[in-house]
Amino acid sequence: MSPDTEKPTTPTFARLQEQVAAEKALSGKADEKRELQGDGEYVEPGATNTVSKAQALDNPLSGISLDRLEEMGRAFAREKGLGEYEVEFARGAQAAQDPLAFESLPLLSDEDKEVLRRETTHRWSHPAMLYFLVICCSMAAATQGMDESAINGANLFLGPQFGLDTSKSNPDAGRNQWILGLVNGSPYLCCAVLGCWLTAPVNHWLGRRGAMFLGAFISFAGCIWSACTNSWGHLLGARFFLGIGIGINSATVPVFAAETAPPLIRGALVMQWQVWTAFGIMLGTVSSLVFYHVGDPSGAHITGLNWRLMLGSALLPALFVMLQVPFIPESPRWLIGRGRYVQAFESLCRIRYTKLQAARDLFFINALLEEEASVASGKSAIVELFTVARNRRAVQASSIVMFMQQFCGINVIAYYSSTIFRQASFSEISALGASLGFGTLNWVFAAPAVWTIDTFGRRTLLLTTFPLMALFLLMTGLAFYIPESSKAHIGVIVLGIYLHCMAYSPGEGPVPFTYSAEAFPFYVRDVGMSYATALTWTFNFIVALTFPRLLDAFTPTGAFLWYAGWNAIGFFLVLLFVPETKGLSLEELDQVFSVPTFKHSAYQLGALGHGFRKYILRQRVEPYPALYAWEDGTIAKA
Template sequence: MSRPIDSTHHAEPTTARHIEEAARQKAVEKTEKRELVGEAEYETKHLDNLRENPNAVLENPLQGISHDRLEAMGRAFAREKDLAEFEELFAKGAQIAQNPLAFESLPLLNEEDREIMREEVQHKWRQPRTLYFVVVCCSMAAAVQGMDESVTNGANLFWAPQFGLNTADGAPNADYNEWILGLVNGAPYLCCAVLGCWLTAPLNNMFGRRGTIFITATISALACIWSGCTNSRWNLFAARFVLGLGIGPKSATVPVFAAETAPPLIRGALVMQWQVWTAFGIMLGTVASLAFYHVGDVPHITGLNWRLMLGSACLPAFFVMAQVFFCPESPRWLIGRGRYRKAFESLCRLRFTKLQAARDLFMINALLEEEANMPTGKAALIELFSVGRNRRAVLASGIVMFMQQFCGINVIAYYSSTIFRKAGFSEITALGATLGFGALNFVMAAPAVFTIDTFGRRNLLLTTFPLMALFLLMTGFAFYIPESSKARIGIIALGIYLHCCAYSPGEGPVPFTYSAEAFPLYVRDVGMSYATAVTWLFNFIVALTFPRLLTAFKPQGAFGWYAAWNVIGTFLVLFFVPETKGLSLEELDQVFSVPTAKHASYHLKGLSYNFRKYILRQKLPARDPLYHWETGY
């Protein structure tokens, strides 16, 4: 669980030799500084950093301990946790855990052990199949959410008129009907915000990560079937509201489950599978809408086509129910319940060797013991806002979750068929164009798999927000083109597709990945409940208001509204969202211990610095680093 060199100030090593050399050089620099300033002054500076960042206690709890002492600690840990038969492995694992990049110099390791460590560094994507099975298969739970978004898009064309919701211009009660249409479409996300997400912590405490995923997948499947059997707008609202009880806790649990099982170097790419499979669900839902579009009514069943559309979203939920208990439980969750042997068995399935599992189990336990000193005895929800480190995670995760909705993507996901019809498409052609949107959303998420852990979460957002603003403005202005012009349809579709291409590798995967890793373990369930509640609340607001917004603002104003929010989002991320790539979940305490004002001020000054250095090409000295570990103290 080594700390990578921050990409803002250092070139990222790419080979085992370079990585180890960088780590060794960093240690030498730290020793030299310690000798230069003297022991007393060094300790004073270190204590000053801790006073400034009172929660930054997890830099490395094993730092400074001798190899002999670490070996003894590893053996004692194995005996204490009923793992005595693995005592030798834990002795080695404890030494490696102190500095995973210094394995070549550890005398306790043999050549076979060292080769295991080399392989881990040189081939970070070479992981056990079980690890990929956990992340990909469990993230299929997201396909329920994505599929619901897009089948609703198609079903709106049929159920609304059947239940008397005529939203055409000039129709009686058109304004009222637009609000009801938005309310029914947003019902699952209203439930997520006010109830569903807040069930995450009690469900996880009682049933674990796997049990929570199974229960919520079951609720989702039954609610989708119920949606296809309704006979009134309010019955449909009730069914979709209950669907939120499945979506809410599942959306908070699955990313955390992935984050707690993945190695730090590829954690972001694996956790983002939640978004990849959400995009897959959106595409699958559009396929279902097209497949059932021409299905006619049968005796005693009116609207069979839209019923099949809504009901088909149960299929990925059944898949999740069938396979989730074949996955190992989260080792961090098991350690939190004192079940160390089960945690070790889980890690053995998630890592190639027992040596890696022993190292990770020992380090996780050491970090969690340090973390256990942080609670003040208050309720977790209170500590979420009363502790500075947690409060900064709340702010950052809230920003990225809020912007996931107000970047405008779900306006298109829910109402693209309506938008394309206003652009001049027929109903079936509008659904075909929506399929293109869904396919792009899925395919363009692929680049983030390779960039989210290298380019970084923050840089992806800062790059894609301005692009999304530009493409939304392009889409809105295209509605000024006369309807008789063929260019009108083409430019509107192009703007929507380009917006999707910018969203999928940025604001698509980052929010859930970021929120799953931002909070310390003792408030992680509540923190993730808060983060997902934020995104679902504003998801509901988007779904509720857009039909009316489209009429009141016209398409030009509606798209301009969300373009402006993308500009605002760029500055919110710049000032208030720190980078989290590559750090262990517990080490992130240091990042979020930097005061908000200091972080914002540093990056505000960085705007001028970067403009002068990279645009004006001025020769400037390197900036002082933001994080104290970069100074060596």
């Protein structure tokens, strides 16, 4: 056959990408992408710069013709070892360009369109394997919750057991209070300085599933160790070791859930972490109450059997996680990042109904990862976390929500509620019963956030609940002035703590880990999540360490007023520095974080004044311009 009659060579996927990049460069697309490394584009209020939604969100597939997308899909399937699914990838590549525009795609059959249509009309209809994965992640969260709260009831016995008398008549009371605080807070110290920072290497070598299994195993072993200790120093070491597992899981599991969840229900599935952490906290209070009256059956050989069972009971959810992990699929994003495309496709097929959906998501995830890699400057992920403006704003926002989760006061109640109720004149068994009520409310009122977090948004929930938490802590602190002889003394204290818990559970409870898991782009996500969780565990440790001394020095009234003030501060921090992330895909968040901080803060202050005039002063005012207007498939930057 002569050269003139040879069949044209099928273009490779890499060659097609080069052609697309050249076409985008000619249209100015490359300039838009490079702005992600600076402060990003921002148009002053009143400007009329309106661009297509795909362009404004830096969708790497925007502007590519359908024919070219079909070619790219086929080439991608052939070169990644998925040639038998070439047709599915041709269709999936076209559908990936705009998930809402599939109705006009000629390659799709009526059956294909019905499947894609159902994604939006039946948001919660997904394969059972996706929900099995969610259950596994939820049990990992319950493990953490029990690890945190099992110490609550044990605190009533640890002082007498280890000779740590904290009564005011003891000259060493201050030292003993610091020791008890250190024992309580040691897991969170470990999380901050070690556990969270092990996340990146552990995830790199073991994957999301392997990291989750390792975290559960460490928690399992740590619970057994804690139950077998014979001195406060020994218990300190056991709980510090426990923190390695807590740190790995807290930085891995929310990211794992975010990477496997469909965008329309991502927030609801990711926030299951907090709902089931709350469930674990409740189980910890249940175990405290159940084992309170347990004594040594031999009468001589096992001292403190009750508190040992309280601490050891947290191994049960960890055991369930270890049994579940072998049966769940690995994160497709993690597999793609390691070049394992066949396994990534198989993983997606297990959590999507059709191969078309799996092909669409695989093609789009790959395009997004390549886009992020092209934006990256070649510096280390830690350096890019703080030198790229878009990443710095994500760090700032996630730092605020993580810090405030600790300083809103919820964890001092979770760890020390039995001690607090004892100071309010409760008996030991009544204090444990009241703590169980707290744990139950914490879980029950976290459940509505499955719906509210993607309906009202993360920011709205925080701005609504921070003032309420401040008010209820103020009420609780002042209630200690009511004479102990009055029935109202106990009643108002319990009511204030319960109302604070009910305000926390749908707001500052689920939002921080959901927000942090989605705020960072993929190429710095592991490091970003490690930083965010290390920050929250650092302040968790500070709260747990200092509260026994704070309670003694400030009195209960001063301690509660201290945290009420922090809730008031939290409202303004969220108002000025935390943008909304509701309803956006993980990659679309680049545009949200491109707005400079001072412009975002100035806009929000103006919106606050506008709302005051409209709703408080009842004035007639013009509608306040939106910072982002999501209308008719475009983003109008107001």
